Amino acid sequence: MLTRPDVAIVGAGPVGLAIAWRCARRGLRVVVHDPAPGSGAAHVAAGMLAPVAEAYFGEHELTALLVESAARWPAFAAELAGAAGTDIGYRTDGTLVVGLTADDLAEARRLWAYQQGLGLPITPLRPSELRDREPALTPRVRGGALAPGDHQVDPRRLLPALRAAAERAGAALRPAPVARLSDVFARVTVVAAGCGAAALTGLPVRPVKGQVLRLRAPGRGAPGFRHVIRGYADGESVYLVPRDGGEVVVGATVEERGDTEVTAGAVLRLLRAAVELVPELAEYDLVEASAGLRPGTPDNAPIIGPLPGRPGVLAATGHHRHGIVLTPVTADLVTELIVTGEPDPLLAPFGPDRFVPEKERGWN
Amino acid sequence: MLTRPDVAIVGAGPVGLAIAWRCARRGLRVVVHDPAPGSGAAHVAAGMLAPVAEAYFGEHELTALLVESAARWPAFAAELAGAAGTDIGYRTDGTLVVGLTADDLAEARRLWAYQQGLGLPITPLRPSELRDREPALTPRVRGGALAPGDHQVDPRRLLPALRAAAERAGAALRPAPVARLSDVFARVTVVAAGCGAAALTGLPVRPVKGQVLRLRAPGRGAPGFRHVIRGYADGESVYLVPRDGGEVVVGATVEERGDTEVTAGAVLRLLRAAVELVPELAEYDLVEASAGLRPGTPDNAPIIGPLPGRPGVLAATGHHRHGIVLTPVTADLVTELIVTGEPDPLLAPFGPDRFVPEKERGWN
Numbered sequence: 057m058l059t060r061p062d063v064a065i066v067g068a069g070p071v072g073l074a075i076a077w078r079c080a081r082r083g084l085r086v087v088v089h090d091p092a093p094g095s096g097a098a099h100v101a102a103g104m105l106a107p108v109a110e111a112y113f114g115e116h117e118l119t120a121l122l123v124e125s126a127a128r129w130p131a132f133a134a135e136l137a138g139a140a141g142t143d144i145g146y147r148t149d150g151t152l153v154v155g156l157t158a159d160d161l162a163e164a165r166r167l168w169a170y171q172q173g174l175g176l177p178i179t180p181l182r183p184s185e186l187r188d189r190e191p192a193l194t195p196r197v198r199g200g201a202l203a204p205g206d207h208q209v210d211p212r213r214l215l216p217a218l219r220a221a222a223e224r225a226g227a228a229l230r231p232a233p234v235a236r237l238s239d240v241f242a243r244v245t246v247v248a249a250g251c252g253a254a255a256l257t258g259l260p261v262r263p264v265k266g267q268v269l270r271l272r273a274p275g276r277g278a279p280g281f282r283h284v285i286r287g288y289a290d291g292e293s294v295y296l297v298p299r300d301g302g303e304v305v306v307g308a309t310v311e312e313r314g315d316t317e318v319t320a321g322a323v324l325r326l327l328r329a330a331v332e333l334v335p336e337l338a339e340y341d342l343v344e345a346s347a348g349l350r351p352g353t354p355d356n357a358p359i360i361g362p363l364p365g366r367p368g369v370l371a372a373t374g375h376h377r378h379g380i381v382l383t384p385v386t387a388d389l390v391t392e393l394i395v396t397g398e399p400d401p402l403l404a405p406f407g408p409d410r411f412v413p414e415k416e417r418g419w420n
Numbered sequence: 421m422l423t424r425p426d427v428a429i430v431g432a433g434p435v436g437l438a439i440a441w442r443c444a445r446r447g448l449r450v451v452v453h454d455p456a457p458g459s460g461a462a463h464v465a466a467g468m469l470a471p472v473a474e475a476y477f478g479e480h481e482l483t484a485l486l487v488e489s490a491a492r493w494p495a496f497a498a499e500l501a502g503a504a505g506t507d508i509g510y511r512t513d514g515t516l517v518v519g520l521t522a523d524d525l526a527e528a529r530r531l532w533a534y535q536q537g538l539g540l541p542i543t544p545l546r547p548s549e550l551r552d553r554e555p556a557l558t559p560r561v562r563g564g565a566l567a568p569g570d571h572q573v574d575p576r577r578l579l580p581a582l583r584a585a586a587e588r589a590g591a592a593l594r595p596a597p598v599a600r601l602s603d604v605f606a607r608v609t610v611v612a613a614g615c616g617a618a619a620l621t622g623l624p625v626r627p628v629k630g631q632v633l634r635l636r637a638p639g640r641g642a643p644g645f646r647h648v649i650r651g652y653a654d655g656e657s658v659y660l661v662p663r664d665g666g667e668v669v670v671g672a673t674v675e676e677r678g679d680t681e682v683t684a685g686a687v688l689r690l691l692r693a694a695v696e697l698v699p700e701l702a703e704y705d706l707v708e709a710s711a712g713l714r715p716g717t718p719d720n721a722p723i724i725g726p727l728p729g730r731p732g733v734l735a736a737t738g739h740h741r742h743g744i745v746l747t748p749v750t751a752d753l754v755t756e757l758i759v760t761g762e763p764d765p766l767l768a769p770f771g772p773d774r775f776v777p778e779k780e781r782g783w784n
Binding site for chain 2 (some may be wrong): 271343
């Protein structure tokens with residue numbers, strides 16, 4: 057008979073693999089279950105680490121968690137690159153927020169004024185200052201801002217690095233699906249299954265489709281810009297993430313549906329906005345169009361903590377648009393919870409119990 | 421030692437395969453050389469059979485050949501479907517030419533007035549008549565015309581059908597490249613190698629890149645329109661070819677270059693024009709973006725006939741935008757030439773000798 061693992065993790069996305077790595081490094085016996093490791097939402101994701109530009113009205117607690125996790129990213133990236141022995145494409149060039157038309161600029165400004173009000177680092181720039189920083193921007197840009205602390209990582213490097221680090225630390229991968237949690241054999245089970253968490257736990261996690269393009273600079277040179285560019289272009293919102301190898305990720309739609317088809321209309325909207333903001337992108341190769349399903353929640357915040365009525369089961373899902381940036385803090389706090397049994401106060405707003413009717417919570 | 425074949429054909433595109441089929445049916449021993457049969461320009465082509473809408477100023481002789489070949493298509497399609505035992509997606513719904521803006525309409529009208537002047541069947545329609553025929557057209561369309569005799573076939577059904585028919589008639593495929601014509605062993609060699617003909621023969625055949633999209637109606641239903649639509653939309657020219665299985669081919673760029681990369685700018689232009697003309701296409705899946713290389717010639721006409729100075733070598737290449745529609749007439753006339761030794765008068769304007777300096781022609 058097999059020894060019971062300390063921790064079983066359902067889902068080998070970045071959150072699940074980072075928890076596996078952290079737990080294994082603490083000496084726990086860890087098993088990760090996933091029929092197709094690394095093939096979920098993160099495979100399609102752009103990898104923006106954007107606590108500031110992603111700070112939206114009415115999401116104070118989420119913003120605080122994004123800021124906390126982003127602050128952990130430099131050390132996390134360095135440690136992971138060392139543990140895995142590979143580069144993960146972590147870049148700190150900062151993010152430019154730009155508005156193409158006066159209306160676009162007004163919308164962008166409304167948001168960055170809010171972000172400034174929270175004390176977050178974002179600095180308005182005139183069109184000439186934007187173009188000094190990125191001459192590839194269209195001269196039509198009406199204005200924008202710099203978020204110097206909004207960085208990026210390459211999810212397609214991050215995922216194999218996390219897997220390698222977890223396995224080197226002793227975690228085992230089981231490439232088979234988990235149909236129900238009672239099939240999992242461990243002291244603690246962590247459900248980090250993205251949208252799949254809904255069927256396993258009953259939590260209100262729903263798929264939010266995102267369509268994303270991958271372009272490549274001609275001749276495989278570096279793209280003609282260094283910053284992440286988040287643009288508003290004729291009412292369309294788009295981001296452009298340049299990578300060292302020549303790739304530019306263009307994303308992303310936000311659609312309340314659960315299929316992963318690529319549609320003509322979405323590709324058209326993304327390309328139109330991208331080329332309006334950075335005209336040279338018209339000459340880039342279009343190498344991939346794909347769609348992923350983000351795990352959305354009713355309040356857009358992740359679900360991290362003990363599952364009411366299910367002793368020994370923790371949730372770490374519902375990261376929606378923020379799975380990559382929230383990976384370090386999620387992994388750290390879940391690992392601490394497993395090792396010490398005590399939840400960090402940072403987790404208080406994100407417990408699964410917020411979605412469970414009060415009368416049912418007593419079961420825990 | 422092997423028996424020398426009567427005919428060796430270099431290139432297993434539609435022209436090469438149709439010649440192989442026709443020759444084998446006449447009792448000739450036929451070998452077709454191609455390292456990747458059916459993978460050339462025709463694999464990407466939309467398959468429009470459009471002698472009228474493709475009749476351009478100053479190309480009278482080409483137009484006459486297009487009309488002649490289109491007239492052979494119904495019998496050719498029926499015979500081929502019978503010989504291969506498969507459907508080739510031949511459809512006779514006709515083509516609508518439409519102009520989105522007043523400028524677009526003026527450009528389209530200039531061309532169809534020329535086509536009417538040649539006596540070709542094309543009938544102007546009012547916007548209401550266009551929309552009665554195809555309600556999927558945008559209400560913004562300013563006008564257009566119907567070319568009832570411009571039909572379509574599915575090249576991805578045509579190619580395997582031609583291959584099957586040729587093989588059933590006794591032709592043999594050799595899936596290996598031909599580096600030089602002296603390596604080919606046959607009484608008559610036909611160079612039907614598309615752009616590859618330049619290196620083999622020295623003929624002035626150049627690659628003309630075309631980028632093409634394939635969309636699919638949601639739920640795999642039939643597209644919401646039956647006619648081929650050739651549209652002018654804000655200065656962009658685009659065609660939309662609906663297929664029974666739900667596919668809509670959107671094409672095509674015409675670029676003087678020899679790579680087959682798909683570029684962001686081309687996809688943007690094609691999608692923008694397509695969605696402007698038929699708004700429901702925005703909801704269609706984008707299933708493929710690809711590029712092919714048409715064999716272009718200095719006068720846009722094909723090169724069919726004996727190669728000067730190379731006894732026993734015939735060319736059948738340079739079909740540019742017209743390879744599919746010209747397949748029947750090319751196959752018939754080349755086969756007659758091989759069997760009888762006498763060139764049909766129809767071929768007179770298309771001989772390779774028109775590109776050979778007069779003093780060199782004496783070698784023949």
